[in-house]
Each structure stands twice: as C-alpha cells, then as structure tokens.
Amino acid sequence: MVRLAAVFVTIAILCGSSSSPAPAKDKNITVFAAASMKNALDDVDAAYAAKTGIKVIASYAASSVLAKQIEQGAPADVFISADTDWMDYAIDKKAVNAATRVNLLGNSLVLIAPKDSGINQVTIGPGFDLAKLAGSGRIATGDVSAVPVGKYARAALEKLGAWQAAESKFAMAESVRAALTLVARGEAALGIVYATDARIEPGVKVIGTFPADSHPPIIYPVAATTTAKPEALSYLSFLRSSAAKAIFERFGFSFLVSPTT
Missing domain, CATH: 3.40.190.10 (Periplasmic binding protein-like II)
Incomplete structure (x- = not known):
C-alpha cells in the first residue's frame, strides 16, 4: 500500500507540473528597431533577458520599413523608430499604442x-x-x-x-x-x-x-504596438532604467528621459 501511495503521489506531481505556467525563460517579445540601434540594443536586450528571463527577438531595418510592416500586421510587440515621423505614422495607422510612447534617445x-x-x-x-x-x-x-x-x-x-x-x-x-x-x-x-x-x-x-x-533633432521614440504582449510594458520600463541608460551612453546615444532605478 505504501508503494501504491507513492506512485499516486508521483503521478500527481507530474500532472501538476505539466499544467503549471510556463517559466519566464520560455517567454519572449519581438522588438522592431531602427538599424542604427543594433549594437547598443543587443546589449540592452541581453541585460533585460538576464534580469527577467524574457527573451527579446529583435528585428532591425530602416524605420520606414518597420513602420509599414507593423501597419500590415507583422507580429511586433515594440517599435523603436529613428525619427518621430515614422512613429507618428504608426500611431496614425492605429498600429502603435500612443499612450506608451516615450522619446527615449538622441543622436548626432x-x-x-x-x-x-x-x-x-x-x-x-x-x-x-x-x-x-x-x-x-x-x-x-x-x-x-x-x-x-x-x-x-x-x-x-x-x-x-x-x-x-x-x-x-x-x-x-x-x-x-x-x-x-x-x-x-x-x-x-x-x-x-x-x-x-x-x-x-x-x-x-x-x-x-x-x-x-x-536638421531636425534626431530623436528615437519607443512604444508598444496595439497587439503587444503584456511583457512589452516591462521591457519599455527597462529601456528607461539606469542600467539601459549606461549601455546606450556607452555606444554614444544621448538619453532623453530621467532614468528609473
């Protein structure tokens, strides 16, 4: 009887583990970012993944290309543009959540x-x-x-x-x-x-x-898309952190917001 009880306990544990939520390490978000951000953002994304266990899948191209892809339904969670015009475009097309927009970085x-x-x-x-x-x-x-x-x-x-x-x-x-x-x-x-x-x-x-x-000020706005996963808000918050600021500035970007902790 003891052995049989142990078997039932083992089965219960296995069944319980199979229905438990997926760990953070299995979660991911997709970021569409201006090509000029690649090196810096790769490092920022690695730091974010190390902190949260959430993997960032980044796609880099011209902001014009990315904005139109998002408009057409590409599965992006976050958009980072190299100018305000293409962010405005994405917002006008109802592809990006205007309430989440932040003018994050500057350049020369x-x-x-x-x-x-x-x-x-x-x-x-x-x-x-x-x-x-x-x-x-x-x-x-x-x-x-x-x-x-x-x-x-x-x-x-x-x-x-x-x-x-x-x-x-x-x-x-x-x-x-x-x-x-x-x-x-x-x-x-x-x-x-x-x-x-x-x-x-x-x-x-x-x-x-x-x-x-x-020329007009070089500004990189960032925002979540209208179809973004919940994890996108955590990512946007990390982009404003002191840790992200240090990485961006190491690559020569200027940080346009007051960093959070």
Missing part, C-alpha cells in the same frame, strides 16, 4: 570617409561644398525620401546650401547600416550617418559633424 549626424581616405577633418557650416569634397566619388546615406538618416541628411544640406550641387552624387541605401557598409568597403567616398554608427565601424573615420541646428 556625421560625415564619414573610408579609414584610409586622404580626406581629413572638415568644417561643416553654411556654404559647405560637399559636392567638391566628394570629387568623382559617391556619397552614401539612407534614402532621403524615407529613411530617417537620409531625411536628416537632406534637411541639413538644404539648410547649408549644399544639397543641389551634391544631389546627383548620392547613393541611396536601404538603411543607415547599408550606407555605412558602402563607405567602409570604399564603394563610396563619403557617407552621412549617425555618430553611433561611425563609432562601431573600424573601416570608417569621422571627418565632420553637422551642426545640430542644421
């Missing part, structure tokens, strides 16, 4: 050249002749009609009076990281990217920084 715009280029430091200001500087080479940046870095680049060059002469020399890339790669490989003589991108690519050097007032 820089001019880069291949590491072994003979072009060195230049001063970027009114009358800056980018076309002359590029010579017969190409200038890489994101698509100026859609990709945030390209939009910032065009705005800056128009304000500085350099766009019209340089427009024909531009090689429009699908994302800021694609533009960065073109310059690193020497396939473009110059590139306009974010300071954080130039910082992680050893194949390029920064030869100038665009004045902050030459």
Whole structure:
C-alpha cells in the first residue's frame, strides 16, 4: 500500500507540473528597431533577458520599413523608430499604442570617409561644398525620401546650401547600416550617418559633424504596438532604467528621459 501511495503521489506531481505556467525563460517579445540601434540594443536586450528571463527577438531595418510592416500586421510587440515621423505614422495607422510612447534617445549626424581616405577633418557650416569634397566619388546615406538618416541628411544640406550641387552624387541605401557598409568597403567616398554608427565601424573615420541646428533633432521614440504582449510594458520600463541608460551612453546615444532605478 505504501508503494501504491507513492506512485499516486508521483503521478500527481507530474500532472501538476505539466499544467503549471510556463517559466519566464520560455517567454519572449519581438522588438522592431531602427538599424542604427543594433549594437547598443543587443546589449540592452541581453541585460533585460538576464534580469527577467524574457527573451527579446529583435528585428532591425530602416524605420520606414518597420513602420509599414507593423501597419500590415507583422507580429511586433515594440517599435523603436529613428525619427518621430515614422512613429507618428504608426500611431496614425492605429498600429502603435500612443499612450506608451516615450522619446527615449538622441543622436548626432556625421560625415564619414573610408579609414584610409586622404580626406581629413572638415568644417561643416553654411556654404559647405560637399559636392567638391566628394570629387568623382559617391556619397552614401539612407534614402532621403524615407529613411530617417537620409531625411536628416537632406534637411541639413538644404539648410547649408549644399544639397543641389551634391544631389546627383548620392547613393541611396536601404538603411543607415547599408550606407555605412558602402563607405567602409570604399564603394563610396563619403557617407552621412549617425555618430553611433561611425563609432562601431573600424573601416570608417569621422571627418565632420553637422551642426545640430542644421536638421531636425534626431530623436528615437519607443512604444508598444496595439497587439503587444503584456511583457512589452516591462521591457519599455527597462529601456528607461539606469542600467539601459549606461549601455546606450556607452555606444554614444544621448538619453532623453530621467532614468528609473
């Protein structure tokens, strides 16, 4: 009888364990984030997973591409854009929960050249002749009609009076990281990217920084989608934490909110 009772206890334990909630380590969320965030956000996501046991599946691309994918029903829980326009777009399309939106990070715009280029430091200001500087080479940046870095680049060059002469020399890339790669490989003589991108690519050097007032502020808003899992709110909270702030700043981003503990 004792043995039979033990068997029943064992069966009860097994049945109980099979119906218990899945541990946190089996949970995950999907984050759609601007391509320029990859290195920093990978580290942030690893820290979040270590703390909560929730895995973050990140998909990186141009903000324009991601916003439209979310609009079309892609299974994302969180959207991080490299500009406010595409976040506004996603909110207007009822794809993102406006109440969860936070303007999280800032960045700056820089001019880069291949590491072994003979072009060195230049001063970027009114009358800056980018076309002359590029010579017969190409200038890489994101698509100026859609990709945030390209939009910032065009705005800056128009304000500085350099766009019209340089427009024909531009090689429009699908994302800021694609533009960065073109310059690193020497396939473009110059590139306009974010300071954080130039910082992680050893194949390029920064030869100038665009004045902050030459283009709209570079702001990275973050929000949960309208179909987000409950865990998304925990993730958004972690993005505002002191731990996340330290990681983002290590990669060169500016932190635009007061960090939580």
